[in-house]
Amino acid sequence: MVGVRALAGKVALVTGASRGIGAAIAQRLAADGAIVAVHYNSAAEAAHRVVADIVGSGGTAFALQADLSEPSGAKNLVGTFTAELTRRCPKAEFDVLVNNAGVSKRATIEDITEEDFDRLLQINLKSPFFLIKALLPHLSNGGRIINISSMGTRAAYPAMAAYAPAKAGLEALSRLLAVHLGGRRITVNAVMPGATATDMNANARDPVASRAIAETIALGRVGTPDDIAKVVAFLASEDGAWITGQSIDASGGQRL
Template sequence: MIDLSGRIALVTGASRGIGEAIARRLASDGAIVAVHYHSAADAARTVVAEIVAAGGAAFAVQGDLSEHGGAAGLAASFIGELRARFGAPEFDILVNNAGLGLRATIEDVTEHDFDLLLQTNLKSPFFLIKALLPHFRKGGRILNISSMGTRAAYPTMAAYAPAKAGLEALTRLLAVHLGERQITVNSVRPGTTATDMNAAARDPVTSRVVAETIALGRVGQSTDIAKVVAFLASEDGGWVTGQQIDASGGQRL
């Protein structure tokens, strides 16, 4: 059993997919969860309502992490919610899940594409962490959702994989930098996961082909990733920091 009672978490990109599963799991373990969304306000409100109906605690917070200054805006909104709801801007867990994918080889990546992926997948997490660092309680947790594309060569991840590799480098150096505050920093690398953003993994035929590359013989589910994040966010995960945790079922080993 994981007990996150009394902890407050912000999960970015939590209105659907892996982020939604993480938000639901942390809430079921007792955390108060801020469900971040960009434009899917109705979906975020549904996630919050269902968490509350199940006995948990959650609230929604909006922010556009694809834009310059978006991280600062989200941080300000989140801190404002904490002050209004709890009287203090302190919290415990940040999950940088929001991201943008693009399947294209280097020949087809435009400078606009590259800038957008770098902004969403690396720059915004960087500046969100920076803005929120003063508000972390001692013993906090930072979880960065990366990709197994940083360890396996996928030519169609020409812009996406380098951005996620930068996030992993940030993970390592922050683990050292924040160790004195007992804040752990880890990356989680999902493999092929069946979400609404990954239609191929949900297709029965395509998923069977992909499953042949996975040691455990199936594509991942969002809840598989959420379980790993919940462990790393817990007291039991407190001796793990600066790591890139592969959560792929053994894909392309």
């Protein structure tokens, strides 16, 4: 593995890590020395490819399945994760939680159904909330919680009528937990990606549409998953130990 190995001896859980930003985060944390739990819902083959890539590069990773769209999803993930920690480690303790799993629906308020709203709230806010709650006894003092939000919480995108409010709630949770967990030296931050070329953002991957988007970005291009992974890796490292309760814009200066 290349890199500084800033996370050697640490254990990390990354949700929604079978592709896109989550996969890049898992690979970067592993490159920095962490043992990484790669969570997925239905993309088992993709998740195991991420694990294989990490292992093939000399790192350590394992895959875990849980459906975070279900009310029982967080509880199920905690059960399988802590069981695997107990099997692999002296005790069921870990150091870094990255709540990356998310789902979006591009629709204005007129077109969002109650079912849409409930699903977006469950995956983007409720599951991270209860995942954090259940894992707090297992998170080491001096640990890290990093929640992946969106720059759509600071800029008005009418087509994010349900997605943006759910992510804004995740940022509010990050701030209050930073205070609540400060006595344990646990830092809690949110990272706000802008337009990033992933499966979840088809326009950012399209050659024509991405050029139009790039015109709204100060640095002149859409983001890549690696751009976001670098920010997360910094926050997870000792160098990020004095940063907490922040919502960090990682958009390249989109719509400033």
